[in-house]
Amino acid sequence: MADPLKAYQELQKNFLADVKSERNQVLLGNVYEASIAYLAKAQTKPLRSLVPGKAYFAFTSGRKLSRAVNQRLFVRETDEWKAFRKAVTAKRVPDMDADRITRIIYTVAASFFCFVDLTKEGDQKTPGTFFEYLIGHLFAWRLGVNPKTRLPVLNLDMEATLPTDFVFDLGPDRAKFHLPVKVSTRERVIQVWAHQRVLNGVYGTGRFLGTPVILTETKTDKKKGEVIEICLPDQWRIYQMHIAQLKRIYYLDLPASYARLNEVFPPLSVKPFGHFFAEADTLPT
DNA sequence: TTCAGTAAATGCGACACACG
DNA sequence: CGTGTGTCGCATTTACTGAA
Numbered sequence: 001m002a003d004p005l006k007a008y009q010e011l012q013k014n015f016l017a018d019v020k021s022e023r024n025q026v027l028l029g030n031v032y033e034a035s036i037a038y039l040a041k042a043q044t045k046p047l048r049s050l051v052p053g054k055a056y057f058a059f060t061s062g063r064k065l066s067r068a069v070n071q072r073l074f075v076r077e078t079d080e081w082k083a084f085r086k087a088v089t090a091k092r093v094p095d096m097d098a099d100r101i102t103r104i105i106y107t108v109a110a111s112f113f114c115f116v117d118l119t120k121e122g123d124q125k126t127p128g129t130f131f132e133y134l135i136g137h138l139f140a141w142r143l144g145v146n147p148k149t150r151l152p153v154l155n156l157d158m159e160a161t162l163p164t165d166f167v168f169d170l171g172p173d174r175a176k177f178h179l180p181v182k183v184s185t186r187e188r189v190i191q192v193w194a195h196q197r198v199l200n201g202v203y204g205t206g207r208f209l210g211t212p213v214i215l216t217e218t219k220t221d222k223k224k225g226e227v228i229e230i231c232l233p234d235q236w237r238i239y240q241m242h243i244a245q246l247k248r249i250y251y252l253d254l255p256a257s258y259a260r261l262n263e264v265f266p267p268l269s270v271k272p273f274g275h276f277f278a279e280a281d282t283l284p285t
Numbered sequence: 286t287t288c289a290g291t292a293a294a295t296g297c298g299a300c301a302c303a304c305g
Numbered sequence: 306c307g308t309g310t311g312t313c314g315c316a317t318t319t320a321c322t323g324a325a
Contacts (some may be wrong), residue, residue, distance in 0.1 A: 012319095067297090124296040126317035183296060187311065219297070232311080 003008030004034035004115045008130060015133050017146055020140030023091075028108065028134055035111040037079055042118065048226045051218070052200070052256065056227040058220065059114045068119035068220045068227045070253045073106040080104045088141065105273060106252040109134055109215055113183075124150055129182050135181045135213045135273075136166050142280050143168050147179070167208070175284035176203075180212040184219075186230050189239075196244035196278055210246035212274055216253035231257045241266045247283060250276055 010025040018024070039059055047056045047068055055071040084104045087094035094101070113127045120126070140146055147166035167178040178199055196210040217229045231276045236258070240246065250273040251258070261268045 123317060124317085125316090128295050129319075156299080186297085188296090222298085228309085230310080235311095 002030065002034040002037070003110060004031055004038055006191070007031040007034045007118070008112070008126070010122055011133060012129075015137075019130060019136055020144065024133070024137045025085060025141065028137060029085065031112050031130065032081060032108040033078055035115040036107075038115050038118075039111055040076075042114075045225070047220065050226055050228045052178075054253075054256075056192055056218070056220075061118040064118050065220075065222050066114035068218045069110050069114065070087060070106065070216070070218075073103050073253055075103050075107050079180075081108060081269045092144075093281075094104055096277075098272060098278060101274035102252060102272040103274075105134070105138070109252065131166060131183050131215060132181045136179070139166065139168065139177070139179055139213075139276075142277060143170060143177070176208045177212045177283075178208040181214075182212065183215045184217050184230075185214055185218065187232065187235075189232070189236070189244070193239040193243040193246065196246060198245055209248075210244070211250065211276075211283070212246065213250045213276075214252075217249070217255045217258075218253065229255045229257070231255050233257045233261055235260060236268065237264070237266060240268045248276075253280075 007027070007030040011024070011031055014027060015024055036219050042059045042061050044057050045060050045065065047058055049056045056068040057071055058068055059066040075147050080100075081104055084094070084096065084101065087096045109131055112130050116123055116127050136147060145223075147168050165181045166177075168178040168179065170176065178196060180195065182192075185192070192210070192212050199208040199210075202208075209240070217231055218227050219230050235277050245267075247269070249258070249268070249270045251270065252273050254270065258270045261270055
């Protein structure tokens with residue numbers, strides 16, 4: 001059986017050379033397939049979900065317990081990834097509904113995360129980086145451009161760069177995307193709005209479209225075996241009103257209390273990630 | 286170009302606090 | 306006293322820097 005860690009290292013070695021490349025898509029798939037093969041042999045344990053309408057479970061190995069996995073979003077059939085690849089290879093706007101795409105991508109991310117949870121100790125960084133690779137590649141693939149990871153921020157007195165997860169420039173007179181990628185944000189989400197504000201100040205409001213992609217906001221109490229979501233919806237509304245405007249906030253596992261923000265003032269569009277593929281071209285309008 | 290040493294960034298469990 | 310919110314700090318990895 002292929003070793004997921006080896007597959008990950010291979011991806012890591014090649015990723016930046018050409019983010020949008022088909023090769024990266026293959027390497028991402030290798031990590032996913034090796035992880036899912038590993039997890040197929042692992043035990044699972046149901047968790048008590050305190051999130052209305054969502055069921056969660058965890059993988060176990062010995063004394064170790066993985067992070068929470070959303071039951072509805074996790075698909076065990078590896079054919080789904082193949083189907084997704086076929087769809088995005090055939091057409092720029094894949095012929096596949098948003099919910100199905102969301103589930104496939106969620107599964108790719110979750111399977112490697114759980115592999116890391118069960119085989120390593122205290123490693124938060126690797127899953128976060130893998131998620132960046134996954135989403136960064138998919139954005140680049142869909143937009144047809146490779147990203148930058150830091151932007152010059154200029155004024156009269158200094159020259160500095162703002163480290164960002166990914167920035168996509170589609171060229172003169174076309175859209176620019178500011179893409180932070182996070183596994184979860186909790187209170188640190190403020191950084192996303194702060195960066196957007198800086199970009200507005202330096203390049204002009206509206207030049208960069210802020211489209212963060214976040215996996216989930218769940219937190220597992222491993223002692224009690226319970227899952228909750230850590231959300232700050234009122235804070236979000238204040239940031240969106242008074243700091244900067246984000247165009248979209250994409251989630252793989254969309255928290256219920258953030259989904260409700262779509263219906264209230266100020267305008268704050270929170271959607272499952274799968275929608276990005278269909279709407280990417282119309283976001284600038 | 287390679288490599289060692291250092292600094293920064295990551296996500297999440299642990300914690301603190303307010304409230305009914 | 307349990308429950309829900311919000312905040313802090315840690316182990317680890319990755320990015321950066323400068324020397325050979």
